[in-house]
């Protein structure tokens with residue numbers, strides 16, 4: 001399939017509370033996120049997961065949110081200010097060919113990539129960059145919408161993640177999704 005970037009005007013829909021009828025971000029993430037952690041939300045959009053992550057890491061933690069669309073980042077920042085969470089969210093605009101996260105090398109406890117991998121043409125590059133940002137024993141959750149991403153395409157992404165150095169450690173159940181939990185040994 002192609003690598004069409006999700007249009008910015010989808011941002012408010014993706015971050016809408018209506019999405020909670022499908023799943024609750026807190027329920028999906030509670031097994032991986034603790035107070036004080038530094039978490040990374042890759043392709044964060046307007047923050048459906050970023051804001052819950054910010055609550056879960058608490059006032060001693062941090063959430064680094066990266067997206068390549070300025071309008072997504074602006075929407076996220078607006079929502080973070082409204083929720084009183086802006087001080088724990090480091091929202092960054094990245095470029096198509098790099099996340100620009102050298103200052104977080106080896107610094108991330110938990111990373112999330114929800115509904116982004118199918119939009120990225122160079123997955124080798126992205127997954128290697130994510131691997132570099134992770135602490136040892138850091139966990140990384142990739143989840144893709146099963147309506148957009150077939151089983152074979154998803155398995156290719158898992159293979160590329162393994163090539164980057166990640167070890168698959170689980171297949172959490174998320175509704176209408178294909179999901180893998182990876183670990184940096």
Ligand SMILES: C[S@@+](CC[C@H](N)C(=O)[O-])C[C@H]1O[C@@H](n2cnc3c(N)ncnc32)[C@H](O)[C@@H]1O
Nearest residue numbers: 006014043044045048067068069114115116119
């Ligand atoms: C379908 S949206 C999902 C947003 C969010 N993760 C969620 O689940 O609500 C995909 C997001 O990934 C971003 N994106 C696509 N390619 C990217 C890349 N190479 N680096 C960073 N963000 C990217 C898009 O701009 C878009 O905001």
